[in-house]
Amino acid sequence: MRRNPRLLIANKISQALSDKNVSVTDTVAKHLTLNLGKSDGTIYFSLPLRSKFYDIRADAPKLINSKSDEFLENVIPSDNSEKLHFIVHREHFIKGLLDSLYHKVVPPDFLCRKQENIVVEFSSPNIAKPFHIGHLRSTIIGNCIANIHNFMNCDVRKINYLGDWGTQFGFVQLGLSLIPSSNVSLQNDPIHTLYNAYVQASAKAEKDPTLADKARNIFESMEKGDEDALSQWTSIREHTIEELKNTYSRLNVNFDEYEWESMYRMEKISGLISELERQRIVKVDSEGKKIIVLSDKKSVPIVKSDGSSLYISRDIAAAMERYKKFKFDRMYYVVDNGQTQHFMNLINILELMKLPWANKLMHIKFGKVRGMSTRKGTAIFLKDILDETRNVMKEKQIQSPNTKVQLDCEHPSTEILGLSAVVINDLKYRRTQDYQFDWNKALDIKGDTGVKLQYTHSRLKSIETYSEVVAATECDPSLLTGSIVDDLTHMIGKFDEAIMNSHQELEPNILVNYLFKLSHVLGSAIKCLKVKGEPMSVASQRLYLFIVARNILAKGMQLVGLTPLDQM
Ligand code: ARG
Numbered sequence: 215m216r217r218n219p220r221l222l223i224a225n226k227i228s229q230a231l232s233d234k235n236v237s238v239t240d241t242v243a244k245h246l247t248l249n250l251g252k253s254d255g256t257i258y259f260s261l262p263l264r265s266k267f268y269d270i271r272a273d274a275p276k277l278i279n280s281k282s283d284e285f286l287e288n289v290i291p292s293d294n295s296e297k298l299h300f301i302v303h304r305e306h307f308i309k310g311l312l313d314s315l316y317h318k319v320v321p322p323d324f325l326c327r328k329q330e331n332i333v334v335e336f337s338s339p340n341i342a343k344p345f346h347i348g349h350l351r352s353t354i355i356g357n358c359i360a361n362i363h364n365f366m367n368c369d370v371r372k373i374n375y376l377g378d379w380g381t382q383f384g385f386v387q388l389g390l391s392l393i394p395s396s397n398v399s400l401q402n403d404p405i406h407t408l409y410n411a412y413v414q415a416s417a418k419a420e421k422d423p424t425l426a427d428k429a430r431n432i433f434e435s436m437e438k439g440d441e442d443a444l445s446q447w448t449s450i451r452e453h454t455i456e457e458l459k460n461t462y463s464r465l466n467v468n469f470d471e472y473e474w475e476s477m478y479r480m481e482k483i484s485g486l487i488s489e490l491e492r493q494r495i496v497k498v499d500s501e502g503k504k505i506i507v508l509s510d511k512k513s514v515p516i517v518k519s520d521g522s523s524l525y526i527s528r529d530i531a532a533a534m535e536r537y538k539k540f541k542f543d544r545m546y547y548v549v550d551n552g553q554t555q556h557f558m559n560l561i562n563i564l565e566l567m568k569l570p571w572a573n574k575l576m577h578i579k580f581g582k583v584r585g586m587s588t589r590k591g592t593a594i595f596l597k598d599i600l601d602e603t604r605n606v607m608k609e610k611q612i613q614s615p616n617t618k619v620q621l622d623c624e625h626p627s628t629e630i631l632g633l634s635a636v637v638i639n640d641l642k643y644r645r646t647q648d649y650q651f652d653w654n655k656a657l658d659i660k661g662d663t664g665v666k667l668q669y670t671h672s673r674l675k676s677i678e679t680y681s682e683v684v685a686a687t688e689c690d691p692s693l694l695t696g697s698i699v700d701d702l703t704h705m706i707g708k709f710d711e712a713i714m715n716s717h718q719e720l721e722p723n724i725l726v727n728y729l730f731k732l733s734h735v736l737g738s739a740i741k742c743l744k745v746k747g748e749p750m751s752v753a754s755q756r757l758y759l760f761i762v763a764r765n766i767l768a769k770g771m772q773l774v775g776l777t778p779l780d781q782m
Contacts, residue, residue, distance in 0.1 A: 218322045219310045220246055220710060222285055223259050223300050230280050231273055240324040241267055244714060249299075250704040255697055257704065258301040260292065274298060285310070305691035308703050312689040312762045315706065319769040322710055325717075326367035333371045333540055334360040336548035337467070340377030341454045342386045342408035345461070345596040347583045347651075348550045354640050354775060355580055356548035357467045358722035361773045366717060371540055372469045376458075378451055379475035379528065382412060384433030387446065388425065389415030404453035405597075437522045439481045447476070461596055465633065466775055478528035478535075480521065486531055487517060495566055506563055514559050529560050537571050546720070548578045551646065578720050581648035583640070603632035606657055607665075611782070614659075618781055627782050632657075634664030634776045641726040641774060662730040667771055668779045670733040673740055674764040675780040678757065681746040685757040693755040698735075698742045702763060705735045709766050713773075722774060729770045736763060 224243035231238065245267075246259040263271045270277075277298055278289045287301045336356020339349040356372075364370045389411030390396045399407040419426040436443045455472060462468060487504065490496040499505050502519035516527040536545065547557060557577035564572035608628045611617045639656035643649045659665045678685075712728035715721070743756045768778040 217310060218314045218710070219285070219302065219307050219707065220248070220259065221322055221324065222310065223302070224324070226280065226286060227261065227277065227300070230277050231270065236327075240327060243322070243324040246300075247711060248704060248707045250700055255304075255700050256301050257304055257307050257700065258299045260297045260299050262297050264296070304700070307707075308691040308694060308699070309689045311703055311707050312759060315762045315765060316689075316758065319709075319765045321366055321713060325710065325714060330363075330368045330543040331540060332360075332363050332368045333373060333536060333542045333545040334363070334548065335373040335375050335546065336360070337462075337469075338375040338377065338549070339458070341405075341451060342383065342412050343377075344409060345405070345458075348552075348580075350596055350599070350636075351580050351583060351640055351645075352548045352550070353462075353465060353467055354637050355578070355645055355722055356546075357465075357775045358641065358725070358773060359546065359548065359578065359720055361775065362713065362717050362722075362725070365713070365769075365773055371471065371542075373471045373473055373536070374458075374469040375473045375475065375532065376451075376455075377475050378447070379436075379479055379523070380525070381430060381433050381522075383436065383447070384429035384431070385415040385419065386412045386450075387432050387436075387443065388419075388429045389413070390450075392418065400450065400453050404450070404457050408450065408454065434520065434522065436476075437480050439479075457597075461600070464600055464629065466777060473532065475525075475528050475532075478523070478531040480517075480523040483523060483527060483531040486534070487527070490516075490567070493567070495563075506566065508559065508562050508566070514563065516563075526556065526559060526563070529556075530563055533560065533564060533575065534569070537569075542571075542574060544574050544576060546576050546578050548580070551579045551581055553577070554579060576720075578645070580645040581643075583649055583651050585651045599636070600629075600632065603636055603657075604629050606653060607632040607635065610657060610659075627779055630777050630779055631665055631668055631782060634668050634771075636664070637775050638662075638664030638667065638726060641722045644723045645721060664776065667729055667733055667767070667776070668782055670736050671764065671767055671771065671778045672780055672782045674736070674760055674767070677740070677745055677760055678764070679780075681753070681757065683745055683750065683753040683757050685761055686754040689758055690751075690755055693752050694759060696742065698739050699759065701735050702739045702759065705732050706763060706766055709770070712770070725770060726774060729767065729774070732763070732767055732770070736767070739763070 220243055221239070223246060224239045227242045228235070228239040242261065245265055246261055249258050249260055250256075251258070263269070263274055274291065274295075278291065280286065280289050282288060285302060285306045287303050290299050290301070291297070292299060334356055336359075337349055337353040339345040360370050360372050386408055390400070390408075392414060393399075393407075393411055396407060396411060415425065415429060419429060432443060436447060451474065487496065490506070491504075496504050496506055496516065499513070499515075503515045504517035505513045505515050507513040514526060516524055516530070518524060533545070536542065549557070554577065557575075561572055561575050564575070611628060611631070635656045639651070642662065655661065656663060657665060659669055708728065709732075712725050716723075716725040739760075743759070745753045745756050745760070747753075748756070771778045
């Protein structure tokens with residue numbers, strides 16, 4: 215197998231610097247950007263002479279005098295002399311790149327030498343409450359971030375931390391006791407049933423305050439470990455998780471662990487609280503709440519005056535438990551912007567407790583989505599959104615003259631297309647940005663959408679299937695001519711950068727934008743580089759190129775969370 219061109223150049227540079235240290239080569243490789251000269255079509259890697267990690271300005275003359283070889287043509291400084299451009303021989307570049315990616319798309323070594331231990335907590339809905347759009351965003355973003363780390367050889371644990379604890383669950387249990395036949399509907403439709411129970415109990419409690427007390431009492435007895443209240447709760451959770459797993463499998467998402475907030479209820483964390491009291495980190499305030507003082511102006515309650523636990527106390531305990539279990543190098547919480555203060559407090563408290571791993575926690579935040587409901591404006595449940603997307607997609611496929619699959623039965627492509635639309639529509643925006651959801655934009659086949667990516671993938675697949683050409687077994691770049699080949703190989707060569715930058719900034723949007731660009735170039739390449747009916751030598755090389763491009767597109771789509779379609 216051929217070496218990745220970026221690594222070849224990085225190697226050459228580190229040799230010129232007379233430093234054959236692997237980490238130097240890796241650092242160089244990470245700072246190289248691939249470019250294609252607009253006017254003359256030269257292909258070159260640029261390296262800044264100075265970064266946060268190194269300063270090689272003094273070495274510039276030595277690098278400029280690097281001996282050229284079959285791979286490196288020339289080295290020239292950029293106009294402002296802040297970078298060096300390493301111009302590569304076109305044919306060697308194309309061959310090295312395509313041959314290294316034809317059989318399998320793996321990230322180059324320099325991206326995955328550190329096998330970090332990563333915990334990603336994402337999705338984390340609350341049971342008995344709608345799985346709202348924020349949870350959907352967390353699921354989509356968290357899944358992609360986990361996939362990218364996984365691709366880069368990290369040891370990734372995906373945790374779903376379900377909210378099943380807090381006073382509102384007293385209301386849910388009360389509500390269930392008020393609704394006749396709620397047991398039956400719990401089996402069939404747990405999420406709606408629990409939600410209705412909550413809504414009904416809270417409405418009734420507004421009129422009758424004794425009911426509110428009753429709900430609080432139920433929760434208090436749960437908090438104290440009352441067997442009856444808890445056993446019912448356990449079975450309620452089981453129904454919910456079944457339905458959630460169903461939804462996650464539609465989303466193509468799975469978790470290594472399901473955790474519950476109730477695992478860290480008062481009964482379980484009282485030892486921790488006493489320890490904090492002993493260390494004088496916790497004080498009791500004038501209302502009887504236990505608080506942690508973070509600064510003159512800020513204190514955070516961690517036990518209510520009635521002795522029950524709080525969201526933050528459960529998070530402290532959960533973080534400690536996870537560190538004990540996984541010894542993570544980093545733990546990400548993929549949760550909306552609204553909880554920024556909460557996670558700041560959490561990290562500050564762990565620092566105050568002098569836990570050396572407190573700085574390994576990170577809140578990956580994201581903005582709000584406005585206007586996502588079904589066309590009738592009703593749905594708040596994820597399942598409804600997914601059903602709606604599938605239905606809209608099906609209508610579109612039926613109307614489209616390009617549809618190739620038979621849609622008379624429930625065709626899986628419809629579900630996959632709908633999901634692709636929702637996922638890409640979300641990752642199209644930088645995660646911290648708020649956006650307005652629009653069905654037409656999300657499902658458009660022409661714009662930058664999930665449907666468009668699927669369409670490009672299935673066109674490539676059909677070239678492979680129907681062109682009656684056998685792909686070459688190795689790249690012969692002399693047969694791959696024309697500026698569109700340069701455009702496409704340049705894009706293929708930038709895949710590493712897209713992965714690296716997405717990973718560094720924990721930003722799936724970078725990868726998605728890359729996939730849009732790749733699909734634009736592919737759109738033109740498919741038109742210009744005919745395969746069927748061309749002389750066999752050229753056709754088999756073009757097919758080889760398209761197979762590599764499809765491998766990259768498919769890998770990128772999978773990392774984002776899509777299942778690439780062969781036909782639609
Ligand atoms: N269940 C919470 C909510 O919906 C999100 C949980 C976030 N994770 C955490 N460790 N606090 O608001």
